[in-house]
Amino acid sequence: MGWWLTGLGLSLLVGIGLFQARADWGGAHVNWLDGWTRLICRYLHGLKPEKKLDLPATGPAIVVANHVSGLDPLLLIAASRRPLRFLIATEEYQRPILHWIFKLAGCIPVDRKGRPEQALRTARRALEQGEVIALFPHGKIHLDSDPPRPIKGGVVRLAGWTGAPVYPVRIDGVRAQGQVFLAPFTPDRVRLTVFPALQVSGPASKDSLEQIQLAIETPI
DSSP states (O other): OHHHHHHHHHHHHHHHHHHHOOSOSSSHHHHHHHHHHHHHHHHTTOOOTTOOOOOOSSSOEEEEEOOOSTTHHHHHHHTOSSOOEEEEEHHHHTOTTHHHHHHHTTOEEEOTTSOHHHHHHHHHHHHHTTOEEEEOTTSSOOOTTSOOOOOOTHHHHHHHHHOOOEEEEEEEOOTTTTOSSSGGGSOOOOEEEEOOOBOOSSTTOHHHHHHHHHHHHSOO
C-alpha cells in the first residue's frame, strides 16, 4: 500500500510539472522541473505570468541579470519559453544532490580559479548552435548595498563573437537577498524588468558593457 501511494504521489508530481511546462529541455525527465519552477515562481514569489523574456523563437540569445539570491535562476527560467543554459561556478555545479539537476539543465561550469576560458568556449559553441545562454555578470551575488563591483566582460565577448542579442533583466523584490538556499522557499513579490535587446558591436565593446551594467544595477 505504501509503495502504491508513493508511486501515485510521484506520478502526480511529474504529471503536474509536465502540464505546466512551457520550455522543452530535452524530454519529460527534466521538463517536469520546468513546470514546477513556473508554479513556484508564480504562486510563491508573485511573478506575473505576462512578464516574459522576448527571446527570438529560434537562434542564439544571451540573458544577463543582477544576482541577489539563489532564486534568480528560477525566475529567469520561469520568464522564458526557451531553455536557458546557465554559466555556473564549478564549486556550485558540483554540489551534492544538485549536481544532477545542473547537469540535466545543461549548465556550463566555470572554473574561476583555473580555466575560465574553457567555459566561454563551451558557451560560444552553444550560441553558434542556436541555444540561449544565461549568466550573472557580477560573477557572484551582489546586492545594491554592496560596494560597486565591475561586471565581467564575458557577456560582450560572447555576443561580439556570435552576434547574439543580449537581454538585460533587473530583479527586484526578493526578500531573502543574499541567501542561496533559503530564497527559493521564502514568499515574496518579485519584479522583473526586462529591457530591450542590445546588439553588441564587438567582443571588446566598453559601451555595451556599460549599458548592461546600468540596466541590471539601476533599482526600479
